[in-house]
Amino acid sequence: MPDIPKSAKIGRNVVIEDHVKIGENVFIGHNTIILNGTEIGDDVVIGFNCVLGIQPIGNQRMRQISKNHNQLVLKNNTRIGNLVSIYSGTLVAENAFIGDHASIRENVIIEESTVIGRGAIVELNSKIGKKCTIQTLVYVTGDTIIEDNVFIGPCVSMSNDKYMGAQPYKLIGPHIKKDAKIGNNASLLPGITIGQKTIVGAGAVVTKNIEDGQIFAGVPAKDIKN
Amino acid sequence: MPDIPKSAKIGRNVVIEDHVKIGENVFIGHNTIILNGTEIGDDVVIGFNCVLGIQPIGNQRMRQISKNHNQLVLKNNTRIGNLVSIYSGTLVAENAFIGDHASIRENVIIEESTVIGRGAIVELNSKIGKKCTIQTLVYVTGDTIIEDNVFIGPCVSMSNDKYMGAQPYKLIGPHIKKDAKIGNNASLLPGITIGQKTIVGAGAVVTKNIEDGQIFAGVPAKDIKN
Amino acid sequence: MPDIPKSAKIGRNVVIEDHVKIGENVFIGHNTIILNGTEIGDDVVIGFNCVLGIQPIGNQRMRQISKNHNQLVLKNNTRIGNLVSIYSGTLVAENAFIGDHASIRENVIIEESTVIGRGAIVELNSKIGKKCTIQTLVYVTGDTIIEDNVFIGPCVSMSNDKYMGAQPYKLIGPHIKKDAKIGNNASLLPGITIGQKTIVGAGAVVTKNIEDGQIFAGVPAKDIKN
Numbered sequence: 001m002p003d004i005p006k007s008a009k010i011g012r013n014v015v016i017e018d019h020v021k022i023g024e025n026v027f028i029g030h031n032t033i034i035l036n037g038t039e040i041g042d043d044v045v046i047g048f049n050c051v052l053g054i055q056p057i058g059n060q061r062m063r064q065i066s067k068n069h070n071q072l073v074l075k076n077n078t079r080i081g082n083l084v085s086i087y088s089g090t091l092v093a094e095n096a097f098i099g100d101h102a103s104i105r106e107n108v109i110i111e112e113s114t115v116i117g118r119g120a121i122v123e124l125n126s127k128i129g130k131k132c133t134i135q136t137l138v139y140v141t142g143d144t145i146i147e148d149n150v151f152i153g154p155c156v157s158m159s160n161d162k163y164m165g166a167q168p169y170k171l172i173g174p175h176i177k178k179d180a181k182i183g184n185n186a187s188l189l190p191g192i193t194i195g196q197k198t199i200v201g202a203g204a205v206v207t208k209n210i211e212d213g214q215i216f217a218g219v220p221a222k223d224i225k226n
Numbered sequence: 227m228p229d230i231p232k233s234a235k236i237g238r239n240v241v242i243e244d245h246v247k248i249g250e251n252v253f254i255g256h257n258t259i260i261l262n263g264t265e266i267g268d269d270v271v272i273g274f275n276c277v278l279g280i281q282p283i284g285n286q287r288m289r290q291i292s293k294n295h296n297q298l299v300l301k302n303n304t305r306i307g308n309l310v311s312i313y314s315g316t317l318v319a320e321n322a323f324i325g326d327h328a329s330i331r332e333n334v335i336i337e338e339s340t341v342i343g344r345g346a347i348v349e350l351n352s353k354i355g356k357k358c359t360i361q362t363l364v365y366v367t368g369d370t371i372i373e374d375n376v377f378i379g380p381c382v383s384m385s386n387d388k389y390m391g392a393q394p395y396k397l398i399g400p401h402i403k404k405d406a407k408i409g410n411n412a413s414l415l416p417g418i419t420i421g422q423k424t425i426v427g428a429g430a431v432v433t434k435n436i437e438d439g440q441i442f443a444g445v446p447a448k449d450i451k452n
Numbered sequence: 453m454p455d456i457p458k459s460a461k462i463g464r465n466v467v468i469e470d471h472v473k474i475g476e477n478v479f480i481g482h483n484t485i486i487l488n489g490t491e492i493g494d495d496v497v498i499g500f501n502c503v504l505g506i507q508p509i510g511n512q513r514m515r516q517i518s519k520n521h522n523q524l525v526l527k528n529n530t531r532i533g534n535l536v537s538i539y540s541g542t543l544v545a546e547n548a549f550i551g552d553h554a555s556i557r558e559n560v561i562i563e564e565s566t567v568i569g570r571g572a573i574v575e576l577n578s579k580i581g582k583k584c585t586i587q588t589l590v591y592v593t594g595d596t597i598i599e600d601n602v603f604i605g606p607c608v609s610m611s612n613d614k615y616m617g618a619q620p621y622k623l624i625g626p627h628i629k630k631d632a633k634i635g636n637n638a639s640l641l642p643g644i645t646i647g648q649k650t651i652v653g654a655g656a657v658v659t660k661n662i663e664d665g666q667i668f669a670g671v672p673a674k675d676i677k678n
Contacts, residue, residue, distance in 0.1 A: 012241050013257070015464050015482045030241045030259045031275075031465070033482045033500050048259050048277040049309075049483075051500040051534045054552075082277045082311045083327075083501075085534045085552045100280075100311045100329050101347075101535075103552050103570050118329050118347050121553075121570050121588050133391055136347050137365050137383075139589050139606045139636075151390045154365045155383035155413075157589075157607035157637035159654065164603045164633040165585055181390040184365075185383035185413040185431075187607075187637040187655040202385065203413040203431035203445055205637075205655035219445050219655055219671050238467050239483070256467045256485045257501075274485050274503040275535075308503045308537045309555075326506075326537050326555050327573075344555050344573050359617055362573050363591050363609075377616045380591045381609035381639075407616040410591075411609035411639040411657075428611065429639040429657035429671055445671050 011048065019071075020053075029082065037071035037088060044074050047082035047100065054087045056106050056124075081118070099136070117154070126173065135184070144173030152176075153184035153202065162190045177212070186221075237274065246279075249302065263297035263314065270300050273308035273326065280313045282332050282350075307344070325362070343380070352399065361410070370399030378402075379410035379428065388416045403438070412447075463500065471523075472505075481534065489523035489540060496526050499534035499552065506539045508558050508576075533570070551588070569606070578625065587636070596625030604628075605636035605654065614642045629664070638673075 002020045004010065011030035016022075020034050023042035028034065032046055035053035046052065053072040073091045074080065080092075081100035089106040092098065096110050099118035109127045110116065117136035122128070126140050129148035134140065138152050141160040146152070160173040172191040176182070180194050183202035188194070193209045200206055201217025201224070210216050215225040228246045230236065237256035242248075246260050249268035254260065258272055261279030272278065279298040296315045300306065304318050307326035315332040318324065322336050325344035335353045336342065343362035348354070352366050355374035360366065364378050367386040372378070386399040398417040402408070406420050409428035414420070419435045426432055427443030427450070436442050441451035454472045456462065463482035468474075472486050475494035480486065484498055487505035498504065505524040522541045526532065530544050533552035541558040544550065548562050551570035561579045562568065569588035574580070578592050581600035586592065590604050593612040598604070612625040624643040628634070632646050635654035640646070645661045652658055653669025653676070662668050667677035 013239050013465050013483070029277075031239070031257055031483055031501075045283060047280070049257075049275055049501055049535075051481075054499070054534060057497060057531055079283055082280060083275075083309055083535055101327065101345075101553065103535075119345065119553075119571065123588070136349070136367075137363070137589070141588075141606065151392075153385055153387075153390060154367065155381070155607070157654075159605055159636040161605075164605060164635070164651075166603075166633070181392070183390070183413075184385040184415075185411070185637070187635075189636075189654055199390075201431075202383075202415055202433075203429075203655075205653075207654075239465050255503075257465070257483055271509060273506070275483075275501055305509055308506060309501075309535055309553075327553065327571075345571065362575070362593075363589070377618075379611055379613075379616060380593065381607070407618070409616070409639075410611040410641075411637070425616075427657075428609075428641055428659075429655075 017053075023076065035072075035088070039071050039073045041074055041076035041078070041094075043077045044080070045078075046074075046080040047084065049082055050080060050084045050086075052080070052084070052086050054085060054106075056087060087124075093130075105142070111148070123160075123173075129178065141173040141190075143171050145175045147176065147178035147180075147196075149179050150176050151181040153182055153186070155185040156182050156188070157186070158188045160190045174206075183217075243279075245297075255308065261298075261314070265297055265299045267300055267302035267304070267320075269303045270306070271304075272300075272306040273310065275308055276306060276310045276312075278306070278310070278312050280311060280332075282313060313350075319356075331368070337374070349386075349399075355404065367399040367416075369397050371401045373402065373404035373406075373422075375405050376402050377407040379408055379412070381411040382408050382414070383412070384414045386416045400432075409443075469505075475528065487524075487540070491523050491525045493526060493528035493530070493546075495529045496532070497530075498526075498532040499536065501534055502532060502536045502538075504532070504536070504538050506537060506558075508539060539576075545582075557594070563600070575612075575625075581630065593625040593642075595623050597627045599628065599630035599632075599648075601631050602628050603633040605634055605638070607637040608634050608640070609638075610640045612642045626658075635669075 015033045017036040021039045027045045029048035032050040038053035075094045079097045086104040087106035090108040093112040095113040101119045105124040111130040114132040120138045122140040123142035126144040128146045135154040141158040160171045174188045175193045177196040179197045186204045195212035204221040205219045207220045241259045243262040247265045253271045255274035258276040264279035301320045305323045312330040313332035316334040319338040321339040327345045331350040337356040340358040346364045348366040349368035352370040354372045361380040367384040386397045400414045401419045403422040405423045408426045412430045421438035430447040431445045433446040467485045469488040473491045481500035484502040490505035527546045531549045538556040539558035542560040545564040547565040553571045557576040563582040566584040572590045574592040575594035578596040580598045587606040593610040612623045626640045627645045629648040631649045634652045639657045647664035656673040657671045659672040
């Protein structure tokens with residue numbers, strides 16, 4: 001058991017493994033598990049029944065997992081919901097919020113003041129910028145880049161495997177540029193780029209790159225502005 | 227620790243905070259957490275690893291949360307699955323069923339005999355009528371009204387923010403009238419009304435109001451009956 | 453408490469009920485619950501905060517649940533993630549992987565080396581073949597058959613109730629034949645068959661049977677190969 005500051009409020013049945021660092025005024029809810037090496041800043045609130053700092057495992061059919069998994073870092077004033085899982089090697093920056101039932105893989109960066117919705121899942125090696133809103137049940141695939149101030153509506157789906165497991169292929173997720181907005185339940189295909197301030201309609205299927213400042217909707221998504 | 231009737235069956239590592247009321251013949255599974263002020267009726271079954279009675283938190287970029295959060299009330303004979311989260315200020319009426327991994331926010335009303343599917347998420351201030359079926363992984367956005375006897379298929383997505391975070395706007399979810407049926411993975415836009423006994427096809431994107439007794443499908447959804 | 457081999461590594465606050473069998477070199481993470489009658493093979497890894505071996509419950513509006521629920525069986529070398537729920541009467545075969553937050557119902561068979569993604573939900577009476585990849589947040593409805601080596605992209609939705617609760621009807625899920633590939637966020641309707649090596653595009657809505665070796669996309673899905 002590591003040193004826990006007197007200012008911390010720790011619930012019942014909480015498990016805190018070795019080599020965990022805990023800042024001042026931290027709240028950890030009942031039954032939450034903080035695994036080896038996790039680093040928690042000041043004024044962090046962590047809900048109930050969470051698992052934080054997971055080391056990746058896999059099976060022989062899943063792709064190679066980074067051997068270099070450092071610790072999970074939760075910066076000052078982050079808020080973590082309930083029943084959340086977050087892997088090691090991930091950074092959650094100041095004032096970010098992770099909703100209930102969300103799951104964040106290893107080697108992810110979530111920048112300041114971003115909101116990750118309930119039940120959203122962020123896969124490995126993805127980067128999400130500042131002040132983004134990633135709504136409920138969004139699926140952010142691996143190797144995705146989301147720039148600052150992006151809005152992603154509920155249930156948006158992304159993919160990163162052009163050949164759906166059939167061929168050796170460099171996995172590459174979407175690249176969503178700053179100030180873009182994606183409507184609910186849209187589908188984004190592997191490797192596409194969505195331009196700055198571009199708007200994608202609800203339920204659209206985006207199959208190719210979209211330039212800055214466009215409005216696209218439909219299946220497949222087409223220009224509805226010009 | 228509050229008074230617990232002798233008829234209750236309480237699992238191991240269960241946390242029951244102060245000011246919790248528990249009726250007769252209640253089952254609470256191992257590792258479940260019942261937070262301050264929760265009121266549980268008779269013959270209620272609560273699964274394992276749940277968190278019930280959560281007080282809302284947020285960050286400065288999320289919308290104002292009601293200060294008037296009363297307790298969570300689970301009426302007689304409700305059934306709560308496993309790994310479920312439910313907030314305070316919400317009412318789950320008699321004979322309702324909440325599936326595994328579901329999450330229900332504050333100030334929600336779920337009326338008698340309604341079923342909420344596995345992994346479904348219901349946001350704040352929504353009302354769901356009697357004998358509804360809200361299937362697996364449905365997303366019910368905030369400020370939604372669902373009348374009695376509505377069927378919502380798996381993975382249906384709703385939104386309540388017409389400007390996707392861009393403008394001050396009164397958030398308003400869909401209004402789904404009684405006996406309507408929504409096919410799986412349909413997308414509903416903010417503030418639309420779906421009429422009584424109307425049927426929406428699987429994968430449809432509903433962008434405007436639909437009158438009673440219609441059949442709509444496609445992207446965007448169009449009348450396929452007349 | 454059953455006999456636990458000395459080779460097992462059991463976390464803190466773990467609940468292991470009676471009549472559980474545990475093989476050699478098993479890892480069970482903190483706060484996980486193993487319910488009555490579960491059978492765990494050798495070299496199995498189970499994450500944190502899981503609930504395994506759940507007996508089905510329901511309410512009077514849900515369909516009849518099999519009375520003949522045998523135990524949950526996890527075969528040798530299976531890997532179970534974190535915050536996972538699995539019901540009794542289900543078989544997870546050798547080398548299979550079940551991702552974090554996934555939920556698997558009763559009477560399901562998951563064959564060797566198949567991967568079930570994070571947050572995916574598999575309903576009762578379904579069978580998933582060998583070496584399948586069922587990606588993140590996929591919904592496999594009840595009474596579905598998925599043959600060997602199928603790829604199902606993220607957020608794919610299936611349904612099994614043609615009349616959406618309105619009529620007595622034999623529930624029947626999709627039948628997806630071997631080597632088929634389904635793109636992300638596609639919707640599959642009740643009882644359809646998708647042929648061998650057929651490819652379905654992202655966001656497609658499949659409303660009728662598709663023969664072997666086809667490529668279909670759109671809403672409703674149409675032949676885009678010929």
